[in-house]
Amino acid sequence: MSDALHTANEHETWWRNAVVYQVYPRSFADANGDGTGDVAGIISRLDHLATLGVDAIWISPWYPSPLLDGGYDVVDYRDIDPRFGTLDDARQLTAEAHARGIKIIVDIVPNHTSSGHRWFQEAIASPIGAPSRDRYIIRSGKGPDGAEPPNNWVAVFGGSAWSRLDDGEWYLHLFDVSQPDLDWNHPEVRAEFRDIFRFWIDLGADGFRIDVAHGLVKHPDFPDVEVTGTVLESENLSDGSHPFWDRDGVHEIIREWRAVLDEAEAAVGRDLMMVAEAWVHPTRLPLYLRHDEYHQSFNFDFLTCGWDAEEMRGAIDRALDAANGVGSTPTWALSNHDVVRHATRYGLPDGTPWRTWVLDGPHDILDPELGLDRARAATLLLLALPGSTYLYQGEELGLPEAYDLPVDVLDDPVWENSGHTVKGRDGCRVPIPWESTGPSLGFGNATPWLPQPAVFAELAADQQTADPESTLNLYRRAIELRRSQWVGAGPLEWLDLGTGTLAFRRGAMTCVINLTAEPIDLPASSQVLASGPLGEGRLGANRAMWLTD
Ligand code: NOJ
Numbered sequence: 447m448s449d450a451l452h453t454a455n456e457h458e459t460w461w462r463n464a465v466v467y468q469v470y471p472r473s474f475a476d477a478n479g480d481g482t483g484d485v486a487g488i489i490s491r492l493d494h495l496a497t498l499g500v501d502a503i504w505i506s507p508w509y510p511s512p513l514l515d516g517g518y519d520v521v522d523y524r525d526i527d528p529r530f531g532t533l534d535d536a537r538q539l540t541a542e543a544h545a546r547g548i549k550i551i552v553d554i555v556p557n558h559t560s561s562g563h564r565w566f567q568e569a570i571a572s573p574i575g576a577p578s579r580d581r582y583i584i585r586s587g588k589g590p591d592g593a594e595p596p597n598n599w600v601a602v603f604g605g606s607a608w609s610r611l612d613d614g615e616w617y618l619h620l621f622d623v624s625q626p627d628l629d630w631n632h633p634e635v636r637a638e639f640r641d642i643f644r645f646w647i648d649l650g651a652d653g654f655r656i657d658v659a660h661g662l663v664k665h666p667d668f669p670d671v672e673v674t675g676t677v678l679e680s681e682n683l684s685d686g687s688h689p690f691w692d693r694d695g696v697h698e699i700i701r702e703w704r705a706v707l708d709e710a711e712a713a714v715g716r717d718l719m720m721v722a723e724a725w726v727h728p729t730r731l732p733l734y735l736r737h738d739e740y741h742q743s744f745n746f747d748f749l750t751c752g753w754d755a756e757e758m759r760g761a762i763d764r765a766l767d768a769a770n771g772v773g774s775t776p777t778w779a780l781s782n783h784d785v786v787r788h789a790t791r792y793g794l795p796d797g798t799p800w801r802t803w804v805l806d807g808p809h810d811i812l813d814p815e816l817g818l819d820r821a822r823a824a825t826l827l828l829l830a831l832p833g834s835t836y837l838y839q840g841e842e843l844g845l846p847e848a849y850d851l852p853v854d855v856l857d858d859p860v861w862e863n864s865g866h867t868v869k870g871r872d873g874c875r876v877p878i879p880w881e882s883t884g885p886s887l888g889f890g891n892a893t894p895w896l897p898q899p900a901v902f903a904e905l906a907a908d909q910q911t912a913d914p915e916s917t918l919n920l921y922r923r924a925i926e927l928r929r930s931q932w933v934g935a936g937p938l939e940w941l942d943l944g945t946g947t948l949a950f951r952r953g954a955m956t957c958v959i960n961l962t963a964e965p966i967d968l969p970a971s972s973q974v975l976a977s978g979p980l981g982e983g984r985l986g987a988n989r990a991m992w993l994t995d
Contacts (some may be wrong), residue, residue: 460549461653461719461741462775463933464501464834465925470783471508471530472516473877474839476890483877485531487890489539491880492546494907498842498918499925502549504655504721506783508536512562514624515859516783516875518657519560523642533649540650549652551721556639557661558625566626574613581635582626583618583664584611592616598670599690604863620661620690622859630662630699640706647710652718656703659722659734659743663696665689684727692726700739721777728764735774742769742834745777749785752796753820753988755948755961759940762831762948766938769833776833780824781841787874788824790847793817804849805869814901816988818844822920822977823959823990827948829928830957830992832938837921840878843910844917847873848899855896872896879906920977927975927992931955941969959990971995 475487485508495503507517510527517527526536540550559566569579587610588594595608595616601623608616609623618627628635643654669689686694700722707718719741722734728747734740748761765776780788786800793813794800803809821844828835851872853861858870877895879902881888887898887906903909910916935953943949946962949969960966965984971993973980978989985991 459717459719460501461717461721461834463832464549465499465829465928466502466504466551466834466836467495467498467500468504468506468782468836468838470506470516470839470875472506472513472895473875473889475878475880476886476892476894479891480529481886481890481892481895482529483889484529485526485535485539489535489542492539492542492548494880495548496546498922499929500548500837502551502652503543504551504653504836505553507553507555507657511560512624513857514560515622516857516871518555519558519562519622519625520555521560521562521564523554523638524645537649544650550650551653551655551719552646552651553655553657554639554642554646555657556628556630557658558619558621558627561624561626569617570611574615579615581629581632583629584615585618585668587614587616597668599668600671601863603860604865604868618664620658622863624859627661627664630695636699636702640702643703643706644710647707647714647718652716653741654707654718654720656720656722656740659700659740660692660696660724660726661690662699663690663693665693682725682727684729686730692724692730697733697736697739700734704738704740728768732768732772735769735772737773740774742774742777744779744836749779749781753792753961754796755946755959758827758961759948762938766832776831777836778828778831778833779836779838780821780828781838781874782836783838783875784871785874786849787838787841787845787847789814789817789821789841789844790849791817792820792824793846801868804847804873805867809849812849814846817846818917819978819988822917823988825921826924826975826977826990826992827957827959829924830932830950830952830955832952838874842918842921843879843905843907845876845878845905846899846901848876848896849873850899851876851896857896876902879903881908882906920975923975924992931974931992931994943967943969954995956993956995957990958985958993960985960987963987969993 472483474483475491476483477486477490508526508530510521510525511517511519526533543550565581569582572578585596586592592614595606599607601607602621607620610616619625620627681691711718722740722743724734724743725746731743734743745765751757751761769776791800793816856872858872860868860870876898877889879887882903886894910918935955939951941949947960949958965981965986968985974992974994976991
């Protein structure tokens with residue numbers, strides 16, 4: 447790669463060191479009192495985000511949708527679901543966020559549409575062989591009368607990835623049956639998404655989070671998948687040979703989108719970015735970050751680490767190498783709307799398979815206080831690292847997973863599709879408690895679409911604002927200090943403070959996190975911020991500290 451091309455991602459701009467806050471609109475704030483969050487609700491809580499000090503908001507899908515996969519099933523990519531508001535609300539949100547210096551990142555879902563999308567409705571209303579079916583992946587089945595699916599591909603949410611149409615053909619859906627996969631070989635699909643990017647840029651978006659960024663391109667022969675090892679291992683291949691994940695052909699599409707952004711950037715006079723949701727082998731990630739592709743990618747390698755210093759250090763080094771090698775910056779996250787909240791994950795014995803634990807327990811192995819201590823410590827680690835940190839709504843309140851939601855309120859398609867063996871992701875999507883009283887703890891004035899656990903009342907934002915030691919105030923102080931002390935502090939240099947600890951310097955600043963069960967001695971520097979009370983000048987187990995020369 448030439449130096450000129452290599453530096454295309456490198457100029458100093460907002461996304462390189464941003465704190466990005468993920469809003470899951472359905473559960474953030476309900477202004478119209480129907481029990482479901484909305485855009486007006488987000489606007490009403492912008493001051494909370496400004497006080498928290500975030501640089502940008504990533505808004506999970508807000509498009510018209512049957513919400514069969516929480517909005518990742520899009521019916522119209524150029525509108526807002528009436529339950530969430532209107533395009534004018536989106537314009538107002540963008541303007542009011544910009545007025546507070548906060549950027550807006552819109553979620554784009556290009557791998558699949560909702561089955562309610564006009565293209566799919568047109569496809570299934572058309573006869574076999576009609577060109578309108580070619581925008582999706584529709585094939586004949588196997589077996590004497592085509593009654594078996596075209597191959598053995600399994601959907602991410604469980605069951606076959608193929609469903610049969612009334613006319614006997616089969617359509618591919620890597621996720622829910624209501625999410626047919628688009629065919630990215632089709633020029634109209636390509637043109638449509640280029641235009642969708644332009645639409646949101648014109649409305650004021652500063653960036654895009656791209657859903658299933660490692661999907662899109664399928665092997666032209668649709669061969670069976672060979673599953674060796676765990677499903678995850680068989681999906682995260684290091685050589686691009688999986689028939690539907692992380693295929694080399696995806697990069698040409700990414701470059702097309704990047705060209706749209708680069709061209710628009712000059713026209714609108716704002717720095718634009720795209721961040722990839724790419725669950726790929728760590729060695730393949732840099733390919734997505736080349737100068738003419740994504741600006742950044744999520745880092746699931748770190749998110750899935752246990753409470754283990756060596757494991758975390760390995761993931762940090764890999765992410766730094768991957769990003770530095772291509773002129774990007776790494777990203778860090780502990781939670782999002784797809785995983786068990788980290789305040790709960792960290793309270794489980796190491797190695798607990800948290801996705802299934804939510805349903806199967808045993809739930810008495812959870813130590814919530816330990817989880818919160820570790821979550822607070824991990825936050826200081828993350829905010830001190832080079833690059834951008836992506837926060838998930840409610841983590842600044844230390845919210846735990848609502849693992850005991852009654853099964854009759856579950857909404858995630860994973861619950862049904864797994865044959866009731868995996869409870870799914872609703873437990874991290876419970877509406878935010880803004881106040882300690884009221885029918886939905888300040889979320890709105892109606893019963894919320896998912897019930898809030900009792901503990902949410904004491905974790906409500908109003909309670910925490912008043913408490914100087916609260917998790918909310920820790921986040922506020924940490925984000926403020928990060929801006930003045932860590933951003934631009936220079937490269938990371940590891941220090942050795944013994945097994946089970948992680949410590950590094952960046953310029954005059956030092957970050958230490960104690961992942962052992964015993965207190966440790968601290969370097970002789972001035973203490974700046976700690977994740978919890980200090981024990982006799984030493985750093986307690988499961989605590990982190992920032993220090994300065
Ligand atoms: C990833 C999203 O984060 C998740 O919520 C969704 O279910 C799948 N992609 C399918 O769009």
